Amino acid sequence: MRARSTGQREERQQAFKCGLEIHIQLDTRRKLFCGCATTMAEKEPTGVVVRKQHPVASELGEIDVAAQYEFLRDRVFHYQVFRNETCLVDLDEEPPHPVNPEALQIALQIAMLLNCDIPPEVHVMRKTVIDGSNTAGFQRTMVVGTSGFLSFKDREVPISYLTLEEDAAGIIREEDGIVTYRLNRLGVPLVEIGTGLLEGYSPEDVQEIAYTIGIISKSTGRVKRGIGTIRQDVNISVRPEGRVELKGVQDLGVLSKVIRTEVQRQLGLDTVKHETRAIRPDGTSEFLRPLPGSARMYPETDLPPIVLGKDFLAKIRRELPESWTKKLERFARELKLSDQLARQILRSDYLSLFEKIVNSVDVEPSVVASAFLSTLKDLEKRSGVKVENLTDQHFEDLFKLLAEKTILKEALPEILKDAAERPDQRIYDVVKSLNLGLLTESELREIVSRVLKKEHASAEKAVGLVMSQVRGRADPQMVIALVKEMSKSYR
Amino acid sequence: MYSERLKSELSKSRAEVGDLLRITKPRVIYEGVLMPKTILSSSSALTLKLASGYNVSIEYEEAMRIEVLSKGKPVEFVPAESLPEKDPTKPSVVILGSGGTIGSRVEYLLGSVYPAFSPQDLVLAVPELKQLANIEGRKIFDLFSNDVTVEHWKILCQEVQKEVRNGVDGVILTHGTDTMCYTAAALSFMLRNLPAPVVMVGSQRSSDRGSSDNYVNLMCSVLTACNSDIAEVTVCMHGTEGDEFCYVHQATKCRKMHASRRDAFRSINTLPFAKVWYRERSIEYLRDDYHKRGQGEFYLDTKMNPNVLMLYEHPNLRPEIINRLANEIDGLVMVATGLGHVHTNHFNDPLGVSIQEALENLIKSGIPVVFAPQTLYGRLNLNVYASGRKLRAIGVIGDGADWLPETAYIKLMWVLGHTKEMDEITKMMMTNLAGEISDRTINETYLA
Numbered sequence: 013m014r015a016r017s018t019g020q021r022e023e024r025q026q027a028f029k030c031g032l033e034i035h036i037q038l039d040t041r042r043k044l045f046c047g048c049a050t051t052m053a054e055k056e057p058t059g060v061v062v063r064k065q066h067p068v069a070s071e072l073g074e075i076d077v078a079a080q081y082e083f084l085r086d087r088v089f090h091y092q093v094f095r096n097e098t099c100l101v102d103l104d105e106e107p108p109h110p111v112n113p114e115a116l117q118i119a120l121q122i123a124m125l126l127n128c129d130i131p132p133e134v135h136v137m138r139k140t141v142i143d144g145s146n147t148a149g150f151q152r153t154m155v156v157g158t159s160g161f162l163s164f165k166d167r168e169v170p171i172s173y174l175t176l177e178e179d180a181a182g183i184i185r186e187e188d189g190i191v192t193y194r195l196n197r198l199g200v201p202l203v204e205i206g207t208g209l210l211e212g213y214s215p216e217d218v219q220e221i222a223y224t225i226g227i228i229s230k231s232t233g234r235v236k237r238g239i240g241t242i243r244q245d246v247n248i249s250v251r252p253e254g255r256v257e258l259k260g261v262q263d264l265g266v267l268s269k270v271i272r273t274e275v276q277r278q279l280g281l282d283t284v285k286h287e288t289r290a291i292r293p294d295g296t297s298e299f300l301r302p303l304p305g306s307a308r309m310y311p312e313t314d315l316p317p318i319v320l321g322k323d324f325l326a327k328i329r330r331e332l333p334e335s336w337t338k339k340l341e342r343f344a345r346e347l348k349l350s351d352q353l354a355r356q357i358l359r360s361d362y363l364s365l366f367e368k369i370v371n372s373v374d375v376e377p378s379v380v381a382s383a384f385l386s387t388l389k390d391l392e393k394r395s396g397v398k399v400e401n402l403t404d405q406h407f408e409d410l411f412k413l414l415a416e417k418t419i420l421k422e423a424l425p426e427i428l429k430d431a432a433e434r435p436d437q438r439i440y441d442v443v444k445s446l447n448l449g450l451l452t453e454s455e456l457r458e459i460v461s462r463v464l465k466k467e468h469a470s471a472e473k474a475v476g477l478v479m480s481q482v483r484g485r486a487d488p489q490m491v492i493a494l495v496k497e498m499s500k501s502y503r
Numbered sequence: 504m505y506s507e508r509l510k511s512e513l514s515k516s517r518a519e520v521g522d523l524l525r526i527t528k529p530r531v532i533y534e535g536v537l538m539p540k541t542i543l544s545s546s547s548a549l550t551l552k553l554a555s556g557y558n559v560s561i562e563y564e565e566a567m568r569i570e571v572l573s574k575g576k577p578v579e580f581v582p583a584e585s586l587p588e589k590d591p592t593k594p595s596v597v598i599l600g601s602g603g604t605i606g607s608r609v610e611y612l613l614g615s616v617y618p619a620f621s622p623q624d625l626v627l628a629v630p631e632l633k634q635l636a637n638i639e640g641r642k643i644f645d646l647f648s649n650d651v652t653v654e655h656w657k658i659l660c661q662e663v664q665k666e667v668r669n670g671v672d673g674v675i676l677t678h679g680t681d682t683m684c685y686t687a688a689a690l691s692f693m694l695r696n697l698p699a700p701v702v703m704v705g706s707q708r709s710s711d712r713g714s715s716d717n718y719v720n721l722m723c724s725v726l727t728a729c730n731s732d733i734a735e736v737t738v739c740m741h742g743t744e745g746d747e748f749c750y751v752h753q754a755t756k757c758r759k760m761h762a763s764r765r766d767a768f769r770s771i772n773t774l775p776f777a778k779v780w781y782r783e784r785s786i787e788y789l790r791d792d793y794h795k796r797g798q799g800e801f802y803l804d805t806k807m808n809p810n811v812l813m814l815y816e817h818p819n820l821r822p823e824i825i826n827r828l829a830n831e832i833d834g835l836v837m838v839a840t841g842l843g844h845v846h847t848n849h850f851n852d853p854l855g856v857s858i859q860e861a862l863e864n865l866i867k868s869g870i871p872v873v874f875a876p877q878t879l880y881g882r883l884n885l886n887v888y889a890s891g892r893k894l895r896a897i898g899v900i901g902d903g904a905d906w907l908p909e910t911a912y913i914k915l916m917w918v919l920g921h922t923k924e925m926d927e928i929t930k931m932m933m934t935n936l937a938g939e940i941s942d943r944t945i946n947e948t949y950l951a
Contacts, residue, residue: 150713155557
């Protein structure tokens, strides 16, 4: 974090208002409106469906039909389909199934954790989308909470709404008027959390608020992890008129920089146009399109309103996960994590997996936490390892082996690297093929005796020689003890 | 319906659907437009459309205050009236509306579906239609397709007759898709020697969405109506899941084979007449054996006896049920299994049941029994098995036919509108009148 004092002095001069919209994919077994898997893992499409879309005449006149017409006339959409992850609903060839109750429950949990008002019934809406990313031409979305808040630095940060909606198809490329989409992301449940107007906060505060919303959502243990699973948009204005929407900040760590840069940019302009800008990886932005008016939305006529019974809501409220502040205390008290480590693991995508492992496997929590926090980061940054290939099963097996003392913690980076490179292997096979299993005492004695016989070395030198052969496969203390013991008989 | 308390609260504040309301609760204030009550929603809640566009329900509570901020304007559709001036170099096409998804539109504020899309509105929705032809249109009726009856078929025929006598180049009938093939088959028997194409078209996706199939289906049906020489009743619908081409199906050989897909309509036991490529605006003929413009003398023959029943053969069907039909119906279409079989208890199994005698009694009392295949694909053959031979011997009609059950049903109604003589009925049924019976089936037609 930047030096606090100078930062705050800057902000007093650069007052800004902003609002956050945070999108978080939910980790359900099925999509929001059909029975497809939400894994988004299939590589090869089984086919492509070619479609056009056409402008729809609008009575309310909120979407410029002429602009729609121009846009759609010049584009053909190619939709890739997948065996397990797409079906007729995704292809807009079958009406939606009833809302996935698992997704609805998770969204309600998050809404309750954010102190939202829960409506007595939920109305599914169609929001017109014209870029082809929804095969129907609209996205289905519903409000499950309004008027909430979260506590931050003794203030209440307003939460305007929480919606549950279907994710759009992922774009692959646009070439010569052909836009290609993968349909396997379409329909994956997503919550969108919108804050009220944030005034009088620093860019760092806003970033912290975003983190906190993420932590609260993750505390359900039911949100997806990895790149693209959390996306945020931020609306910023430095003057009463002219609001700019910055879309698609994927890395929370750059949010404060994004805000700072945009505030500077707006201050340098005479007038600020209403527009949408896309975030570049370096935190600066580029023009995307003018801001639409209030999006055209109308009821999804294929689904009746969902009445949320009092008993149903009471049950969800009873079973809410512990609050993140309590969790933080508990991690320090019971798991003996340092405050810093506890805060980091709370923010981590691996929070729920961390909790599962420390609850079920007899292994030092700080070892598990630092594997998730620093080992993975190192592998990613230094060796370019694709850590997103690692599955929950990989980690669970790994820590089981560690608890059984089949492997040593020093061997973790190498095992994880190999597993991420060839993710089809099981951890047991990785350990075997890398020859990283802990040596038995007799195997170790054999090595020590070989070194002592061959080298006629001093005890200190022998320890070094043995260690170079067994690193990661034997406890150094044990090596020292054995060398000490056995060197006597070779003297 | 609203609960009594909510109802009185609303009337006290004079709030009506469409009004902009402010609702003040102890912790929250909502502002939005009051939505109509829908059937399945909670009686103790009202629904507002917020400025964000979302509909949100608000539970009634004692401490709640309702204020009307401004009165709403009534929402109504004004159908498009004027169409552009005619271009004398272009062919003329008339669109007749009879309802269905293609003839409906969503009212965006309230979300209700109106069956009010006039043919003029279709032209407004698909402006490219004007490039193909001079288009006129009118609504004949607004119906869910399941509600269409024999009498509606007759009205449609008269309307078509009026148009083709006026010299129009082609007629398009919009129709709900569920029973579109029944109407298409009925019109095929009633409209004899048509001088111009009569193209039926519908849509599987509502017109409010950018992905609706109405665009491609309408373009292709207008191309067929004005540019093809297929002077028959046809069904023009999506050929694939994508937006590439439409098939032009022969009315008596076409069936809706999927509950929701765009390409639900398939030709059975035959190829479609043509493929129509909407972007290329071209027609690719797949057959040449259709009735062409100018062949024969056009006339209308709408005599029909609707008192016909379709019955699905299945194990355990009791003969008493069939016996009871004798006083109720004038004709029976038995949708039989395989090559044309029903249970005759051929081996006199003590647990077996036979409906052979019941069918025979119907025939003896002058009620024709016509067979059609449950398999849809393939041709009846009552010679292969003993039970088939027995059924043929008692006078069951249909041996050798490759017709669809629905087409056999329509045809029997039409034939019974013309004669009551069993010999004549049999002769007419077994004569191909509208392409419903063919004498050969080519292999590429199966599940195509």
